[in-house]
Amino acid sequence: xxxxxxxxxxxxxxxSFAAFVSAGCGPWGPQGIFAGGPLAGEVAPTPxxxxxxxxxxxxxxxxxxxxxxxxxxxxxVAADGKLYVMARHAPTKRWVQDVIAxxxxxxxxxxxxxxxxxxxxxxxxxxxxxxxxxxRKYVGVEAEHARALGGAPAPGDDRAExxxxxxxxxxxxx
Numbered sequence: 459x460x461x462x463x464x465x466x467x468x469x470x471x472x473x474s475f476a477a478f479v480s481a482g483c484g485p486w487g488p489q490g491i492f493a494g495g496p497l498a499g500e501v502a503p504t505p506x507x508x509x510x511x512x513x514x515x516x517x518x519x520x521x522x523x524x525x526x527x528x529x530x531x532x533x534x535v536a537a538d539g540k541l542y543v544m545a546r547h548a549p550t551k552r553w554v555q556d557v558i559a560x561x562x563x564x565x566x567x568x569x570x571x572x573x574x575x576x577x578x579x580x581x582x583x584x585x586x587x588x589x590x591x592x593x594r595k596y597v598g599v600e601a602e603h604a605r606a607l608g609g610a611p612a613p614g615d616d617r618a619e620x621x622x623x624x625x626x627x628x629x630x631x632x
Contacts, residue, residue, distance in 0.1 A: 508541035521556030548621035
């Protein structure tokens with residue numbers, strides 16, 4: 459009887475491990491819509507112009523959590539050569555909370571890994587140009603007077619709280 463219990467426990471452990479791996483929760487970058495761990499690959503020099511990202515619908519971002527590195531796929535746009543990433547329902551996103559605590563990030567774009575620092579921007583700064591770039595890239599619309607949907611929605615407003623982050627070059631190593 460003990461052998462049967464051990465076999466069942468081993469089978470349950472194998473099934474749990476397979477579910478864990480298939481959910482993209484392993485020690486590698488994100489797998490589609492599933493979050494992952496550290497991004498794998500050599501770090502490339504930080505580009506001066508991020509416009510090449512307009513050819514890609516999604517990139518991956520890796521953040522530094524309290525215990526582990528965390529990575530997800532996200533939307534990105536380039537505006538005036540700078541790279542921006544957005545978070546819808548931002549306060550509920552783990553990667554956003556990680557970036558608030560530690561702005562150092564790594565990005566997987568195509569086959570390259572880039573290091574950077576995520577800096578939150580608002581409507582008064584970069585965000586209007588980002589809103590236009592977002593509409594151009596993801597909706598195919600030119601909207602000269604577009605403005606970002608930023609900050610907390612008003613009570614009763616069902617729009618999502620969207621935060622925008624500019625990816626700056628990493629801090630120099632000291």
